Amino acid sequence: MDVQTTWQAASEIIREIPRSGLLVATVLAVLGSMLGTVVARRYSRVGRTLATTCTVALAAILVVVMLQVSRFDPRLDIAVPELGLPQQTVSGGETRVPLAPDGHFWIQATVNGTAAAFLVDTGATLTAVSVPLADEAGLEPRTGGVPVRISTANGVVSADLTTIDALRFGNVKAGGLDAVIAPNIGRTNVIGMNLLSRLASWRVEGNTLILVPHNPQPAA
Structure with missing residues (x-):
């Protein structure tokens, strides 16, 4: 894969990020967790709170993704069909x-x-x-x-x-x-x-x- 092809693929991914609320939330949660780790070195209570909040957010996102994917897997009878669906x-x-x-x-x-x-x-x-x-x-x-x-x-x-x-x-x-x-x-x-x-x-x-x-x- 040449540099131009790689750049085009990266550009497509970047353009798609704003369209996915879950992806944006995931990126923000990861960045927040990293920031919390850094802040904790100087302000331990604030840093730990931020890191914990972001970890909980990531866990919630994972649950949402699993429930959405379960709609397509007959082995998982835990689907919540309306979860995450935009309003028609x-x-x-x-x-x-x-x-x-x-x-x-x-x-x-x-x-x-x-x-x-x-x-x-x-x-x-x-x-x-x-x-x-x-x-x-x-x-x-x-x-x-x-x-x-x-x-x-x-x-x-x-x-x-x-x-x-x-x-x-x-x-x-x-x-x-x-x-x-x-x-x-x-x-x-x-x-x-x-x-x-x-x-x-x-x-x-x-x-x-x-x-x-x-x-x-x-x-x-």
Whole structure:
């Protein structure tokens, strides 16, 4: 890697730092801890207090990161789906969803009245719900339905088809939506192209996902 390539890579990292609140907090906590160690040599009480505060802050950041990552790992059933998600808004007939700190778009929705967070995946053909959400929302496998095969982090598995009577978020409402009850994905839920294709339009501008329904509903 030459000097120019290295400098370009470093520049990209530097530009991304202000966009990540967790990264900024981590850098500040590390610097504060280092400063506290230095100050402690002369003003022991002040230095120790600063160093301890920054250490606690770093521990809190680590917990937040672990809970966010746990959304993607079915082995960790401790996920708090709403943790760290930016607030989606409705404006001018559009639902606007900011990019989350983990680099994905997450939609806060309700399924048959049950609140749940959904990862937007344009590579997924069908919307998928976790087994816990299916149980909470009263979703049943379709009678006489043939299980479909889906790819997960643990390989290809069978999943039952179901029908979501009402999926709502922002000013969007979808009824009679096909979905799969996906095992082995923990509490992760996915919005696929079968829902996005029902919209009048959807697009990404900067770090915001913009969804425009054909018939805007009152904001959920």
